[in-house]
Amino acid sequence: MHSTAPHTLNLGILAHIDAGKTSLTERLLHAAGVIDEIGRVDDGTTRTDSLALERQRGITIKSAVVSFSLDGTTVNLIDTPGHPDFIAEVERVLSVLDGAVLVVSAVEGVQAQTRVLLRTLRRLRIPTLILVNKADRRGARCAGVLRHIADRLTPGIVPMGTVSGLGTRGAAFTPYTGGSAEAGGFTARLTELLAEHDDTLLSAYVDDAASLSYDRLRAELARQTRDALVHPVFFGSAVTGMGIRELTDGIREFLPSSTGDAEGPVSGYVFKVERGAAGEKIAYVRVFTGTVRTRDRLAIGGGDGGAAREGKVTAVSVFEQGSDVRRQEVRAGQIAKLWGLGDVRIGDVIGVPREGVEPGGRFFAPPTLETVVTPLRPADRGALHLALTRLAEQDPLIDLRQDDLRQEVSVSLYGEVQKEVIQATLAEDFGLDVSFRETTTICVERVVGTGAAFEIIDKDPNPFLATVGLRVAPAPVGAGVDFRLGVELGSMPYAFFRAVEETVRETLHQGIHGWRVPDCTVTMTHAGYWPRQSHAHGTFDKSMSSTAGDFRNLTPLVLMDALREAGTVVHEPMHRFRLDVPADTVGAVLPVLARLRAVPHSPTANGASYRLEGDIPAQQVHALEQLLPGLTRGEGELESAFDHYEPVRGPTVPRRERTDHDPLHRKEYLLRVVRRTGAATAADATP
Known part of the structure; x- marks a missing residue:
């Protein structure tokens, strides 16, 4: 039951x-x-x-x-x-x-x-x-x-x-x-609106509108509201x-109450994470089905495609009468605070994923801006990284990028106010005074053709005990990175295939120009390895045996060669804007839009005002917001939201500083990642 x-x-x-x-x-x-x-x-x-x-x-x-x-x-x-x-x-x-x-x-x-x-x-x-x-x-x-x-x-x-x-x-x-309702014409208007979504009601309305009672209409209004119609x-x-x-x-x-089987398998979602007074993680969880009790061991994961983890619940608080109250359990439909899940992150699924619901689904556009955060005191670099890591637990979309080569950290942003809040939070909660570099736009790179490359084990210029071949091709916008095998799965240990796939996904965070490559198909075309070997009566000899590290080190070189052959084009984020201005100011507004690289559609008259709709580069929205009051006597109204990416126009292609070992420059890359003397020699010999 x-x-x-x-x-x-x-x-x-x-x-x-x-x-x-x-x-x-x-x-x-x-x-x-x-x-x-x-x-x-x-x-x-x-x-x-x-x-x-x-x-x-x-x-x-x-x-x-x-x-x-x-x-x-x-x-x-x-x-x-x-x-x-x-x-x-x-x-x-x-x-x-x-x-x-x-x-x-x-x-x-x-x-x-x-x-x-x-x-x-x-x-x-x-x-x-x-x-x-x-x-x-x-x-x-x-x-x-x-x-x-x-x-x-x-x-x-x-x-x-x-x-x-x-x-x-x-x-x-x-x-x-x-x-x-009848006297005010409410019933007639309500009937017409509800009949648009219900054929039975429409038939009754056509046959005899007077036969529809107010109670029936009210019940139908409740049903259609719950269906979000x-x-x-x-x-x-x-x-x-x-x-x-x-x-x-x-x-x-x-509005409907929550539903869910309290006796079913546990399924929940972590929508907020905060730290307690002792620094412990506290997860805010909506439980959709099942019951979570103190001392339960729960599967955690699925929100970002990462590996599943496990945690033990040490305490539960359920929200009741204005505050959260300690309880022994939280049941389906409720929201609770859970302690003890040390590895938990925002977006994690607790237990089993909900059927038909994609874990970590995105509803709004991602951040399109970023900036480098620097401590005013150089000695605070380590403390700053730790503090920003804590903030990223509460807001994963600030997306820390650690550049070990330059000892810098950058964060993703939605706007300037968020930057001010991060600065104030670091000062008040962590005692860190920081400054920000100029805010820049986050672009992406899209693959435009097909390219392939491979390197064979024990053949110059490959210093690694691995054979890797990859083919890169474009994929539709929104498809993500699709990794496929063009070789037999049994041709080498699965751990080596996994190492290649994980490295491909990581490497594509920085394409030819340093921007993320979001949508492409990568097919593994060549695979080979040396099995575990040892000298006679001796122990395992790494110099004679392939490891996952060989595949992780070689994959970026092969992938970048394939990506260069395929070619990429840098795309910048574009906002769709809607601008209402007094009719007599259109002449002043249009040249400014052109200077900001906005592309307006034909203006339409709307009473004493004009409406302009079109596209504008995300990096120019803030400038338009600042200029608009002066151009329109403070009467202009601007709405804008991220809409799509477009190829960057102009002779200068924006580049992003790399934070990896830069596989685009083979010699320096090998010197950084290879520790064996023979491999270093091979690296020196390569162009």
């Missing part, structure tokens, strides 16, 4: 920065009786912004979990960052949600991040309610914002009531009921509390 966990709803609060996510979280906790006094973001007194840096800056940097009870259901509320520089935090949270509330400002309306978020929520089919917040603020709009949402987000919205006193402290939200819209104010009770009723009625 299957057992299910207590009713749980894992609810994300998402929005563009400053729309009021954290204030809404505070108001929901207060309404549920979890906190006696509502904290203020500006005062740094909110429950979820616990980092000192969050309190100082008044922004959310890390996702945070709090909980409250709603009619017997435990709601785990996950507050997420709104600034696009911290989109990685949002990405990890999306993997554990049952539903979401997307917050839109009644004053500013739909903003750049709002569009990115709802587009992703709909793609992942996460049931989502929309709260139009700040209805009490001067400049708040109702009909205009609804049009904005329908135009820029989705037409599948259902306003759930009317607003009076808009823009004043006395603003009030009146929800539709069975009687008021439509989105109920509420108006309110997190500051005054107006509309929050109606939103809470909507959460109860329209």
Whole structure:
């Protein structure tokens, strides 16, 4: 007999920065009786912004979990960052949600991040309610914002009531009921919208619209909301509390509780890792099926394709009534903090992967910027690397690149604010003062042809006891690196094949110009080795026997020769932009776009403004953001998001400094990796 966990709803609060996510979280906790006094973001007194840096800056940097009870259901509320520089935090949270509330400002309306978020929520089919917040603020709009949402987000919205006193402290939200809905035309609009997704309802509507009861429509609205087909819209104010009770009723009625077999095999996902007071790792885990108990040994892995590990749970905390409470177990549907999993990383699968869900799936674009971090005190180099490693545990997308040759570390970024946060965190948490080099764009290299190379064991110029042949060919965008065998699997020990494949994948992080080669097919065409040998009555002799090290050292040389023959083209990241400007400023904006290498489409008139859409290099977005206010009297609105890569234009191909032993320069490479005298001699003899 299957057992299910207590009713749980894992609810994300998402929005563009400053729309009021954290204030809404505070108001929901207060309404549920979890906190006696509502904290203020500006005062740094909110429950979820616990980092000192969050309190100082008044922004959310890390996702945070709090909980409250709603009619017997435990709601785990996950507050997420709104600034696009911290989109990685949002990405990890999306993997554990049952539903979401997307917050839109009644004053500013739909903003750049709002569009990115709802587009992703709909793609992942996460049931989502929309709260139009700040209805009490001067400049708040109702009909205009609804049009904005329908135009820029989705037409599948259902306003759930009317607003009076808009823009004043006395603003009030009146929800539709069975009687008021008909009078306001709500029932007719709702029927038309729901009928688009339900043929039975459409037939009933055509035959006799009056026969559709309000209760039936409401039930169908709940079903279609849970299927992420439509989105109920509420108006309110997190500051005054107006509309929050109606939103809470909507959460109860329209969003689904988690489901999962508590007796099934353990399957969970790690969406956050932090360090405790003693430096121990604490993993935030959503359990989808099964039950995790203290002292259980769990399989860990699958999030990044790395080798599976194992860990023993030493303690469990489950979120209940505003805080995490120590328990002996966590059951399917719940979120818990687990101690004892020393090797755990963000994105790891706990137990078995969920069926039909790709581990570590990406929902948003990767970082497109990077910078070198340098300590102001040279003696801090070791401490800096350790500190950045700790930060990468909490945000793997900063993607440390250690350059041992130059004793430098670089990190990947989404934007300048993230760089400032890293700098402040290193100073406050680790006592390290650092500076950054100029931020540069992360390009990629794409294979354009087919190339092949091989080296035979015991034949010059090959100093290694290995035969490796590789053929490189292009693959479709997004295909990744596909390693194939063109030789018999039994022709040599499997460990040698594995060494070649692992080295191929590692080497492709730095192509001909130093950039990652993301999509290609690599086929092993030649393989050979010397079996384990020894002198008569003697012990194992490395000079007569192949090892995995021979294959690891030879593979980069062969792969780079094949890659040179195939050829690569450097591609830079491009953003798709949408720019609304006053009509009389278009003449000033267009030349600036051209200077920034943006490619706009034909402008379209939109009332007294013009809309420009097109593509712009990622490295130019920040410059456009800085220039726009002066060009448009502060009235220009810019939205941009990574869209694709394009070949770099111009005579200068951007290069990235290598951090490996550089197999493109054979002599220096061999001198660095070969320790045997004979091999070094061979290296000296090669051109």
